[in-house]
Amino acid sequence: MLLARGMLIVLSGPSGVGKGTVREAMLKESINKFKYSVSMTTRPMRPGEKNGVDYFFCSKNEFEEKIRQGEMLEYARYVDNYYGTPLRYVQDTLASGNDVFLEIEVKGAMQVRKKMPDGVFIFLTPPDLSSLRSRITHRGSEDSTTIDKRMEKARQEIKMMSNYDYAVVNDEVPKAVKRIEQIVNSEHLRVSRVIDSYRKMIGDK
Ligand SMILES: Nc1nc2c(ncn2[C@@H]2O[C@H](COP(=O)(O)OP(=O)(O)O)[C@@H](O)[C@H]2O)c(=O)[nH]1
Numbered sequence: 501m502l503l504a505r506g507m508l509i510v511l512s513g514p515s516g517v518g519k520g521t522v523r524e525a526m527l528k529e530s531i532n533k534f535k536y537s538v539s540m541t542t543r544p545m546r547p548g549e550k551n552g553v554d555y556f557f558c559s560k561n562e563f564e565e566k567i568r569q570g571e572m573l574e575y576a577r578y579v580d581n582y583y584g585t586p587l588r589y590v591q592d593t594l595a596s597g598n599d600v601f602l603e604i605e606v607k608g609a610m611q612v613r614k615k616m617p618d619g620v621f622i623f624l625t626p627p628d629l630s631s632l633r634s635r636i637t638h639r640g641s642e643d644s645t646t647i648d649k650r651m652e653k654a655r656q657e658i659k660m661m662s663n664y665d666y667a668v669v670n671d672e673v674p675k676a677v678k679r680i681e682q683i684v685n686s687e688h689l690r691v692s693r694v695i696d697s698y699r700k701m702i703g704d705k
């Protein structure tokens with residue numbers, strides 16, 4: 501059996517574009533078995549969210565302590581709160597041969613890109629900005645000032661798309677899921693990923 505290291509998949513995109521929705525659909529439906537890395541955040545819990553499932557919710561002090569201890573793969577401040585990826589889970593899961601799925605904003609994704617350049621970086625885009633605003637508004641989790649802040653942030657984030665490997669339009673969730681699956685499947689076949697498994701067999705050092 502070929503025991504390969506797992507692949508890191510990073511999904512970013514503006515607030516409200518549908519990252520959470522697409523991620524959930526992928527984890528449920530995909531034939532690829534991803535392990536979702538649960539992030540840590542200082543933002544308040546939304547109704548229906550669960551600690552340890554949607555996020556690890558913590559205080560600002562606790563978060564800053566994790567940063568000091570070097571326990572975060574990356575972190576960023578986003579609209580007045582900290583968000584970050586615990587390092588240990590990502591390391592252990594990749595080492596056990598499973599793919600890891602991160603859903604994070606752009607500044608964090610760029611930190612990951614520096615540390616783990618062989619990850620696959622995917623940017624999820626809205627069909628246009630007005631559908632983005634209506635998705636955030638319909639979700640109903642933010643007041644109008646926060647929505648304005650998130651729309652401004654979205655414009656800045658979309659500018660960062662050029663730092664990603666792939667852009668996927670989330671016009672309809674099942675289509676976006678399919679596009680991401682195609683990307684992941686092709687990335688698994690990159691010779692640079694496969695070749696290590698063959699080196700021993702062919703006696704190449
Ligand atoms: N850098 C970084 N960003 C994160 C992390 N977890 C979530 N985010 C991003 O933080 C932003 C705000 O997340 P959230 O408050 O849950 O709002 P929502 O994604 O718009 O529903 C989104 O762009 C998330 O993708 C993380 O661990 N690190």
Ligand SMILES: Nc1ncnc2c1ncn2[C@@H]1O[C@H](COP(=O)(O)OP(=O)(O)O)[C@@H](O)[C@H]1O
Nearest residue numbers: 515516517518519520521635639670671672673
């Ligand atoms: N393709 C889509 N078409 C229409 N609405 C969508 C689509 N994808 C997601 N949504 C809706 O948009 C809102 C924001 O989605 P969410 O997954 O919370 O976004 P994000 O995690 O990027 O902030 C939710 O109400 C969700 O049901």
